[in-house]
Amino acid sequence: ETEAMKILFAASEAYPLVKTGGLGDVVHALPRALQQQGMDVRVILPAYRLILEQIASLRIAGWLQVQGAGRMHMIRILETDDHHLGVPLLLVDATDLFDRPGSPYLHPDGYNWHDNAERFTVFSRAVAQLASSGDILDWKPDVVHGHDWQTGLLPAFLKLIPEAPTSVYTIHNLSYSGVFSHEEFTHLQLPSEWWSADATEFFGNFSMLKAGIVFSDKITTVSPTYAEEIQTPGFGYGFDGVLRSNHHKLKGILNGIDQDIWNPATNSYLPVHYSLKHRYLAGKRSNKQALLEQLGLFLQDDQLDTPLLGFIGRLVEQKGVDLLLQIIPSILDNHDARIVILGSGEKHYESALREMAALYPQRLLLTLGYSEELAHRIEAGSDVFLMPSRFEPCGLNQMYSLRYGTPPLIHHVGGLADTVVDATQENLENGTATGFVFHEPSAASMLHAVERALKLYQNTAEWHKLIRTAMAQDFGWTKSASEYIQLYSEIT
Ligand code: ADP
Ligand code: GLC
Numbered sequence: 152e153t154e155a156m157k158i159l160f161a162a163s164e165a166y167p168l169v170k171t172g173g174l175g176d177v178v179h180a181l182p183r184a185l186q187q188q189g190m191d192v193r194v195i196l197p198a199y200r201l202i203l204e205q206i207a208s209l210r211i212a213g214w215l216q217v218q219g220a221g222r223m224h225m226i227r228i229l230e231t232d233d234h235h236l237g238v239p240l241l242l243v244d245a246t247d248l249f250d251r252p253g254s255p256y257l258h259p260d261g262y263n264w265h266d267n268a269e270r271f272t273v274f275s276r277a278v279a280q281l282a283s284s285g286d287i288l289d290w291k292p293d294v295v296h297g298h299d300w301q302t303g304l305l306p307a308f309l310k311l312i313p314e315a316p317t318s319v320y321t322i323h324n325l326s327y328s329g330v331f332s333h334e335e336f337t338h339l340q341l342p343s344e345w346w347s348a349d350a351t352e353f354f355g356n357f358s359m360l361k362a363g364i365v366f367s368d369k370i371t372t373v374s375p376t377y378a379e380e381i382q383t384p385g386f387g388y389g390f391d392g393v394l395r396s397n398h399h400k401l402k403g404i405l406n407g408i409d410q411d412i413w414n415p416a417t418n419s420y421l422p423v424h425y426s427l428k429h430r431y432l433a434g435k436r437s438n439k440q441a442l443l444e445q446l447g448l449f450l451q452d453d454q455l456d457t458p459l460l461g462f463i464g465r466l467v468e469q470k471g472v473d474l475l476l477q478i479i480p481s482i483l484d485n486h487d488a489r490i491v492i493l494g495s496g497e498k499h500y501e502s503a504l505r506e507m508a509a510l511y512p513q514r515l516l517l518t519l520g521y522s523e524e525l526a527h528r529i530e531a532g533s534d535v536f537l538m539p540s541r542f543e544p545c546g547l548n549q550m551y552s553l554r555y556g557t558p559p560l561i562h563h564v565g566g567l568a569d570t571v572v573d574a575t576q577e578n579l580e581n582g583t584a585t586g587f588v589f590h591e592p593s594a595a596s597m598l599h600a601v602e603r604a605l606k607l608y609q610n611t612a613e614w615h616k617l618i619r620t621a622m623a624q625d626f627g628w629t630k631s632a633s634e635y636i637q638l639y640s641e642i643t
Contacts, residue, residue, distance in 0.1 A: 155191040156639055158182075159292035159316070163301035164599045165194055165273070168202050168235050171254065173547045174299060174323050177373070180409040181635070182238045184628035188636060193290070194236055195281075197274050198244035198514030199255055208232045212241070214586060217276045220269040220338040224248070224276045227341060228287055241288070243277045245270075268331040271301040271359065272339050279308035281317040292316045292481040293643045296635075297367075300329030300444070303319035303359030306367035307345065319635075320367035322360070324544050325388045326469065329359030354389060364393055368642045370401045371635075374566030378403025386542055389513055404635060405629030407570055408546040412529075413551045420527040424524035427622045432554050432615065435531065442532030445525075446491065446516040459489045460601070460610050461533030461557065463526050463548055465505070471539030471562060476503055477594035478601065483511050486605055491516045491533060493525050530555040535587070535604050538635055539597050543567045553621040554584055560587040560600050570626065574603070579613060585621045 164170050166179040182192040196202060203209075208231065215226045229242040243249075248270045254261045256267060264270065278295065285291025296319045297305040306318040336346060344350065350365055351357040364370055372378045380386035383393045394401060412418070415434065416426040422441040425434020440455055460482070465472045472494075482488055492504060492515070501519050508517040518525060530536065535561045536552035545566030549559040558574070561567040572578055573588035589600040608614055623625045 155189055156294070156636070156643060157191045157280070157292045157641060158185060158193075159282050159295045160192060160298070161275070161295060161302045161305055161549070162194070162196060162298040163274075165196055165236055165240075168205055169196070169199060169255055171256070174512065176407055176409065176547055177323070179236060180300060180407065181473060181632065182236065184407065184632035185635065186238050186631075188632055190636065190639075193239045193241055193292075195241040195243060195278055197249045197255070197270070198227075198242035200250050200252060201255075202242065203250070203309065204540060205235070206231050206233045206240075209242075213498055215277055215280050215287075217245070217273050217280065218340050219248075219273050220266065220335065221340075222552055224273055226273070228281055229278070230288075243274050245273055245277070248273055248321075267328075267337045268339065268359075270340075271329070272304055273307040275302055276308055276357075278302070278305055279312060279315065283309065283312040294319055294639045296321065297363060298358075300325050300327055300358070300360040301365070303329050303361070303363035304341075305363070307351070307362040307365070310366050311342070317368040317373060319369045319638060320363035321641070322363070322370065322372040322381070322544070324469075325360070325386070325390055326542075328353075328361070328388060330356045330391070332356055332357070332579060336540060358390075361393060362392065364390065364397055368400065369621070369638050370394075371404050371638065373404070373406045374402070374569045375403035375405065376568045377542075377544045377565040380542070380565060402634075402638065404631050404638075405566060405626075406547060407631045408547055408550045408554065408626050410554065410627045413527075413554050415531055415555050418527055418531075420524040421531050422528075425556075427556075427619060429584070431622065432620065435556055435618075438528065439532040442491070442528045442540075443489075443516075445528065448513060448516070448517070457487050457489055458534045458605060459491060459532065460535045460537055460560075461529045461552075462490070462492045462531055462537045463495070464494050464538075466494045466500040469542060470494075470540050471592065471597075472496075472504075474502045474507055474539045474541075474562075474592065474594050474597050476500075476507060477536060478598045479507055479511070479515060481598055482601055483514050486602075489516065491515050491529055492523065492530055493518045493520075495519055495521055533557050535560050535610060535617040537600075537601075538567060539589075539592075540567060541592050546570070548624040550624075551588070553624050553626070556618045556622045558586040558604070558617050558621050560597075560604055561589075562592055562597070563588050563590045570624075574607060574617060582616070582620060584617055588618075
């Protein structure tokens with residue numbers, strides 16, 4: 152029997168311990184899927200206070216001396232018996248940097264920690280040192296797999312160490328690129344030869360994400376369409392050139408979803424369970440009723456026919472919140488419909504939504520904040536799920552909504568384009584339609600799709616068929632995990 156390939160995942164978040172978006176979901180689900188296919192996978196995260204508070208037993212596996220910003224850090228590598236992830240979890244414990252309240256990236260007042268450059272440089276350096284020696288863990292990975300800008304320097308540090316493992320670097324979102332000044336570059340004592348356009352230099356600053364692109368052995372991103380888009384100026388955020396010159400090692404692999412967690416037949420947040428085989432219409436209707444009651448609307452049964460449009464997401468430009476805001480009056484003034492929104496993010500979006508909700512009491516139901524429970528209930532209780540993202544590397548919510556029988560309405564970009572089939576006449580007839588697609592990032596284009604959806608909703612037979620096709624889609628991790636395994640095997 153051949154020995155299992157050893158993979159070390161390094162990231163800044165992992166559900167359910169710490170999650171701010173889809174990255175957390177992926178770092179939870181992909182390692183398990185790889186493990187199920189025979190890989191020996193471990194995950195390493197920074198030892199944020201939030202994580203330490205959730206973990207019962209910790210062992211100190213060893214110490215590392217790691218260069219920070221003009222100072223050395225004594226780092227502890229912690230091993231845990233924690234089962235939250237379903238694969239072994241390791242932590243980089245640098246008390247000065249990570250033992251702080253709240254979010255992984257932000258001060259409780261909402262701004263970035265002033266020392267994020269140092270925090271994630273130290274994390275990346277520690278992981279590179281740990282992975283290259285194998286002494287501390289008595290385990291040496293064959294491949295180190297880093298995610299997003301927080302681990303961008305990891306492939307670069309690995310290249311400085313003889314006998315280091317190879318690396319895969321996954322871009323989940325190019326618009327967060329870990330850009331810092333020359334002064335920080337110097338303080339962090341990064342090799343001076345990296346200050347070059349061929350390495351990490353980026354328009355007069357340096358970018359950790361660029362380091363990942365340049366120094367990794369393979370780059371992936373989270374959908375095939377986004378892998379193409381980011382090589383163009385419109386989606387490249389200044390990285391399209393370096394991505395084009397590295398396209399030989401770039402591959403788009405679609406994210407999966409965790410079908411055990413996002414399962415309407417078993418999820419414990421849902422007041423009523425349902426599945427394609429069991430009462431999906433009645434089940435969705437009961438969830439809709441319960442959701443509306445939770446939001447303060449107590450309705451007669453026949454009032455439940457009014458279509459409910461759902462939105463969940465970070466309130467940032469990426470998610471097309473402005474498009475949604477522009478068309479809410481047209482939707483609610485001209486149609487019998489309701490809209491339910493859950494999100495948190497930029498203050499100007501929060502206040503614009505609050506003002507809009509005040510104009511449409513009982514019809515625009517707004518919750519500002521973060522709630523896994525409400526997210527599941529909105530996915531289940533809505534009739535249409537809105538995802539008008541201006542760009543979307545992959546997007547998970549549209550796949551969750553398919554699984555929950557809630558046809559998504561999407562802008563044709565990135566992973567959205569790869570996962571939703573438009574309800575055109577032809578696609579409805581041949582039974583492939585799963586949602587609604589619009590092509591221009593404009594209010595008019597989105598509104599047109601919403602009106603198509605509201606019209607089709609009146610056609611009960613067609614609508615039920617759309618729901619059934621949506622629920623029958625399989626976006627589990629099995630296929631994507633084997634694509635990653637193929638990639639790992641090309642560099643070991
Ligand atoms: P992104 O990672 O860009 O935020 P994704 O669609 O990949 O977008 O993943 C978003 C994840 O975060 C989903 O699991 C979604 O349900 C969750 N999410 C986003 N905002 C909220 C919120 N306010 N409350 C609960 N879950 C949220
Ligand atoms: C990012 C992207 C999102 C993707 C997620 C997980 O946050 O914005 O599209 O689904 O990462 O890969």
